[in-house]
Amino acid sequence: MRDVIARAEAGEGLSSEETASLIALEDDSLCRALYAAAYRVKLRYVGNGVYLRGLIEYSNICAKNCLYCGIRRDNGRIRRFELTLEEILAAAQLAFEYGYGSVVLQGGERSDGRAVDLIERAVRRIKESFPALGITLSCGEQSLAVYERWRRAGADRYLLRIESSGRALFERIHPADSVFDERLEALKALRTAGFQVGTGVMIGLPGQTPQDLAADIAFFRTLDADMIGMGPWLPQRDAPLHDETPETPEKAARRFRWGLNMIAATRLALRDVNIASTTALQTLRPADGRELGLLAGANVIMPNVGEVEHRNDYQLYDGKPDLDENARSIRLALERSIAGIGEHIAYNVPGTPRHYLARISRRSEE
Ligand code: SAH
Ligand code: SF4
Numbered sequence: 001m002r003d004v005i006a007r008a009e010a011g012e013g014l015s016s017e018e019t020a021s022l023i024a025l026e027d028d029s030l031c032r033a034l035y036a037a038a039y040r041v042k043l044r045y046v047g048n049g050v051y052l053r054g055l056i057e058y059s060n061i062c063a064k065n066c067l068y069c070g071i072r073r074d075n076g077r078i079r080r081f082e083l084t085l086e087e088i089l090a091a092a093q094l095a096f097e098y099g100y101g102s103v104v105l106q107g108g109e110r111s112d113g114r115a116v117d118l119i120e121r122a123v124r125r126i127k128e129s130f131p132a133l134g135i136t137l138s139c140g141e142q143s144l145a146v147y148e149r150w151r152r153a154g155a156d157r158y159l160l161r162i163e164s165s166g167r168a169l170f171e172r173i174h175p176a177d178s179v180f181d182e183r184l185e186a187l188k189a190l191r192t193a194g195f196q197v198g199t200g201v202m203i204g205l206p207g208q209t210p211q212d213l214a215a216d217i218a219f220f221r222t223l224d225a226d227m228i229g230m231g232p233w234l235p236q237r238d239a240p241l242h243d244e245t246p247e248t249p250e251k252a253a254r255r256f257r258w259g260l261n262m263i264a265a266t267r268l269a270l271r272d273v274n275i276a277s278t279t280a281l282q283t284l285r286p287a288d289g290r291e292l293g294l295l296a297g298a299n300v301i302m303p304n305v306g307e308v309e310h311r312n313d314y315q316l317y318d319g320k321p322d323l324d325e326n327a328r329s330i331r332l333a334l335e336r337s338i339a340g341i342g343e344h345i346a347y348n349v350p351g352t353p354r355h356y357l358a359r360i361s362r363r364s365e366e
Contacts (some may be wrong), residue, residue, distance in 0.1 A: 001030050008268040009037040019214035022265045023258060031261065038264035038297035045272040046299050048343045051351030052334070053136060054095025054103045054305035054327075057314045058083045058122070061115075062108025064140065065175050066163075067241040068202065068233060070315045071108055075238045078313045082107075087307070088122045092130060095305045098331055099347035102134030104159070104302055109140025116146055120153045127154030134350035136198075141178075141186040147193040156350070158190045159198040159229055164205065165219035166212050173205060173241055187223060196356045198227030198274075203262050204255030205233045206243045213262055217269050226353040227300070228266055228273055231280030232259040234317035256284040260296040267297030272354040276300040283319045291341050300351070301338075303330045 004018050014022075025031050042048075059082040060071040071078065083091070088105070095103045105122060123135055136157040137150055147158070162183060164170045170180045190197045201216045220228055232255035235247055243251070259281050266275060277293025277300065285292065290301055304311070305327045312323060322330055338345055 001025070002033060005030075005034055005037050005268075008265075009041060011271070014269070016211065016214045016218065019217055019265055019269070020210040022268075023213045023261045024210040025261055026254075026257065031257070034261065034264045035296040038267040039295055041271060042267055042297045042299060046274070046354055049299075049346030049349075050294060050338055050343050051102070051274065051300045051346050051349070052098075052100045053134075053300060053302040053351075054091065054098065054100040055302040056083070056088060056091040056095075056103055056105050056306050057107065057304070057310065058088055058105050058306075059107035059110075059115075060310070060314050061110060062140075063111065064109050064177050066178065066239075067173050067175060068205075068236060068239050068317075070236040070238055070317055071313075072239060077238050078315075081310045081313055082118070083306070083310075085118065085122055085125065089125055089129065091305045091307075092126045092133065094327055096130045096133055098305070098327070099345075100303075100305070101132075101347065101349045101351055102136060102156075103305070104136040104138055106138035106159075111142060111146070116142070116149070120149055123150055123153040123155045132348075132350070134352070141182060142189075144189040144192060147189050147195065151193045151195060155195070156352075157196040157198060157227065159200075159227065160187060160190060161200040161202075161229065162187070162216070162219060164201055164208065164212065165216045169205065169208060169212060172207065173202075196226040196353060197223070198229055199223060199225050200228050200230035200276075202233040203230060203259050204251075206241065210258075213258070214265075217262075217266055220266065220270060220273075224359070225270070226273055226356040226359075227276070228270070229276040229278055230259075230262060230266075231278035232256055232284055234280055234283055234319065236315070236317045252284055256281065256289070259284075260292055263293055263296045263298050270355070272358065274300050274351065274353040274355075276302060278302070279320065280317065282321050283317065286321050288337070291337050294338070294343060295341060301334065303327070303334055
């Protein structure tokens with residue numbers, strides 16, 4: 001195993017079986033070796049500055065019914081909300097004042113004209129008010145025309161997870177309203193529209209194997225993704241997707257372990273992309289989950305900058321941390337914990353993925 005890790009660190013491509021064996025690692029000492037190798041690759045390719053993205057959960061209204069998600073259309077147990085343009089701008093201003101360098105507008109998937117307009121106007125206003133702020137959108141599958149409108153309004157990046165790159169598993173976790181080939185088309189359309197493209201998967205889904213996850217990493221490479229956001233699947237009490245056997249601490253611990261292993265294996269394979277250490281990791285280990293993600297090769301964190309008022313109604317999964325924490329206390333805690341692991345926050349920079357910059361400069365030389 002140590003030889004496999006060393007070859008991956010040296011940049012040799014691994015077979016899919018070898019990648020799967022990294023993801024399945026359970027032994028503590030081997031896991032430590034894996035994370036250390038991924039961390040060295042991260043230092044070499046992207047450095048030890050952590051990019052912060054101020055997360056604005058602008059609405060939990062969603063037209064879709066993904067089987068795992070707490071804000072799916074048919075969940076009648078939450079209050080639906082949508083921030084006003086002014087509220088979105090206030091959150092963006094906070095991110096700017098905190099020096100976060102960029103914001104992420106994330107919400108349920110809607111394609112009605114009003115919802116599309118709101119995003120377009122919000123992006124335009126944020127860009128006008130804070131031209132240096134990077135803008136990422138995470139608003140689900142849309143047509144190329146809508147992506148182009150949002151891009152023209154000033155959005156730079158887009159996150160759209162494939163959730164699982166295996167067609168069969170994708171179909172098991174989505175009802176008929178999500179079509180695998182349409183998700184692939186949407187990812188292509190994002191590239192066509194000129195976005196920096198992020199994707200990712202959930203880790204530890206019922207029935208998912210390390211081989212499936214190794215195939216996901218191969219998918220990230222084929223897509224030539226600039227950013228990766230992935231985290232453990234977390235059972236959600238109002239969502240239909242459940243494991244057949246009851247949840248146990250051992251199962252949660254394994255999903256967490258696989259989450260870190262996936263970050264490390266992805267860093268070793270993709271080198272210069274941005275990788276998020278997600279809230280799902282923090283949910284499983286509130287004290288240090290996200291910090292362990294950084295030490296396994298991630299370089300981005302997305303702290304919430306919205307008001308606490310709507311947090312309870314934006315629980316994509318159970319146990320989401322920081323429900324009562326305001327943006328200011330989240331920021332102070334992050335500063336301390338990031339310094340505590342020997343890293344620093346890269347303030348006031350948009351944090352554009354190196355991978356994207358390299359692709360753009362290659363294109364301009366051609
Ligand atoms: N509607 C948009 C953005 C919000 S959902 C979209 O679907 O792209 C953002 C991400 O939350 C999803 O991509 C999914 O991977 C994640 N998510 C939803 N429910 C989850 C759960 N139960 N456990 C872990 N991640 C979940
Ligand atoms: Fe809607 Fe996104 Fe949740 Fe699916 S994952 S139900 S699209 S918010």
